[in-house]
Amino acid sequence: MITIQLFPSTFLILFALVFLVTIIIRVIRKKSYLKLFYVGIIELYVLLLVSVTLLPINIINPSLIEGESRMIDYIQLIPFRTILETIESNGFLSIQLVGNIILLLPLPILMGYVVKNKSFVILLAKCALVSLGIEFIQICIDFVIQYPSRRFDVDDIILNIIGVMIGTMVFKIILHFETFYNWIGEKIVWKI
Numbered sequence: 001m002i003t004i005q006l007f008p009s010t011f012l013i014l015f016a017l018v019f020l021v022t023i024i025i026r027v028i029r030k031k032s033y034l035k036l037f038y039v040g041i042i043e044l045y046v047l048l049l050v051s052v053t054l055l056p057i058n059i060i061n062p063s064l065i066e067g068e069s070r071m072i073d074y075i076q077l078i079p080f081r082t083i084l085e086t087i088e089s090n091g092f093l094s095i096q097l098v099g100n101i102i103l104l105l106p107l108p109i110l111m112g113y114v115v116k117n118k119s120f121v122i123l124l125a126k127c128a129l130v131s132l133g134i135e136f137i138q139i140c141i142d143f144v145i146q147y148p149s150r151r152f153d154v155d156d157i158i159l160n161i162i163g164v165m166i167g168t169m170v171f172k173i174i175l176h177f178e179t180f181y182n183w184i185g186e187k188i189v190w191k192i
Helices: 008-028 034-053 081-090 095-103 107-112 120-145 154-176 178-189
Strands: 002-004 057-059
Touching: 008 034, 034 095, 034 107, 034 120, 034 178, 057 120, 081 095, 081 154, 095 154, 107 120, 107 154, 120 154, 154 178
Parallel strands: none
Antiparallel strands: 002 057
């Protein structure tokens, strides 16, 4: 069996390399250094998202798998089934439930500063597409390696969207404090 994953040290090295490339590009293009902070946060967030949602990937020799593995057994399409099972066994504060809510909560805040349209519905839809994309990539990885490394679960999407809704509401609150919103935007995000 081969396992593809990011250990903390590997993760930090990968982030350092990606951020170093970003710094070099900004220096060559003579762009603002303040925006590096914002770009670094986005790069760190994306790497964390990939490492939490897609990794580890276990590649198993097909001859070692006993019985037939049906991919449909690893797709959960019944809404609230996993949520209710998790609450029954671990309670409301389960890492599975809270983690899926928190996972995409920062996304609307980060995206809110870079997208032109500040519409609640459009921001929510774009972030919901990220959740669907993650689940789709997980199922594609399973089909490619012919072994379920992750489980496609409609409840993960539901929980991610709850997190996106909370994040969108936080961003809308930030928008109401126009001076604070503009200060972050002008000093960090929009600076050229």
